[in-house]
């Protein structure tokens with residue numbers, strides 16, 4: 082946390098401003114083996130409507146990890162569309178953002194918001210592509226690169242479960 086990415090929204094809450102634009106670049110912390118190469122680009126439009134803070138915009142991050150299936154490096158663009166309503170007057174218990182300090186008082190923590198949004202947009206298992214063929218269970222070859230000769234026979238060998246006959 083070397084730099085602060087907190088935005089003072091008191092002008093919005095006080096009615097002095099209609100819209101606030103936020104353009105920031107925030108580092109995303111490593112998460113379960115996935116690193117984020119460049120700072121995430123955050124573009125937000127903040128409004129205060131009906132006593133709620135409306136947050137709309139986008140976050141773009143660059144995730145670097147390892148494919149769950151073939152163990153190759155993966156470089157994945159993560160794009161998040163934001164359309165959130167936060168109640169600046171609520172106490173933060175029971176709020177989806179409650180445990181963090183995304184919003185505390187008149188300050189919106191853009192880095193914290195971006196971190197949560199990016200992580201929530203991450204796929205459960207990072208894959209290099211939708212149709213990654215993975216590694217051969219027998220010889221360990223990366224089947225995206227080299228179709229190996231054992232690939233065809235492998236699954237067929239394992240059809241018997243030891244004599245449970247119908």
Ligand SMILES: [Zn+2]
Nearest residue numbers: 148151209213
């Ligand atoms: Zn893969």
Ligand SMILES: [Zn+2]
Nearest residue numbers: 217220229231
């Ligand atoms: Zn093989």
